[in-house]
Amino acid sequence: MPQRTGILLVVSGPSGSGKTTLCRRLADEGEANYSISCTTRAPRPGEVNGLDYHFLSRDEFITKRDGGEFLESAEVHGNLYGTLKSEVTDRLEQGADVVMDLDVQGAAQVRACTDTVIRIAAVDLFVMPPEKEELLTRLSGRGTDSSEVIALRMKNALEEMSHWPNYTYRLLSGSQEEDYSRFKSLVVAERMRISRLPDA
């Protein structure tokens, strides 16, 4: 029997939601692949082209972007970042599940993608801290940041959080183990979805 198409699991959530920990653990346990992003920023010491990032010149990046080759892209602090469609669809077509940790703008770009493989594969999750008080605690970090920095983080987190109704699933963050168990359940359930099976 031919393999099902992989799941493209897009995970968003504010800083402090724990989404990156969830995505990394899923990849570390071999349950899903992280896609490798492209960037125009210079490699840092030890970073390997094609492993950590695909390092592109600004011209190369813009040519690919204008050619519609990116699934999502954004400019951050003057550098371009993005994920090539081919990077993701190749894995999905081989039946591998892919996890992407994206902000709300990136997730919206994936949602808007009309590519058939992406549309069949994609599902999105918003990870949300349960209470504002708890989020503030998490964003305060090790207590070394100024109140202005913390207030800005909180403002950004609240703005990000306002986008949750655009998603399919929402995980209210509790303990790390509970969160991961429910995150994993979502992957297990999505693997049973018939629309990604052959001959359905």
Next chain:
Amino acid sequence: MPQRTGILLVVSGPSGSGKTTLCRRLADEGEANYSISCTTRAPRPGEVNGLDYHFLSRDEFITKRDGGEFLESAEVHGNLYGTLKSEVTDRLEQGADVVMDLDVQGAAQVRACTDTVIRIAAVDLFVMPPEKEELLTRLSGRGTDSSEVIALRMKNALEEMSHWPNYTYRLLSGSQEEDYSRFKSLVVAERMRISRLPDA
């Protein structure tokens, strides 16, 4: 925060798929309610009206059925059986999850229901034995049935199995513990679905 609407989990699968065991265990563990069916057959010794079944006269049943009060109904060996919409929607609106073990015709009736609460709540799963050989073993029971009886069971099971592409999820039955773990994951995931949350 107001509660989410419950999940209406419709489970189908041929005899031998283990679907009834999955549904009963979910209910036994307090994770979901079984809805109480109506029937026109006479109560058996020990059966309690309103607990095992709602026992109705044929006239009462047909009046309710013609009035569109049933979510699904069928005639089996001359007796009418069915589930009242109100029986299910009352629980769903209170945020309780409901599990229904239905054949493919019953599941099709739930899928066709236009009631808003049902449409938001309903999700369906087809439980499928992994291989025909294994199914034959399961259907052969304790070895006391004639080969004709077993052949008929097999024919019915194969007909039932041909309907799996109409469902949202498919569970390939393996060991009982694996099956239940994945079944439970489906419930956990569906509880995170935003379309059943208030203010989404």
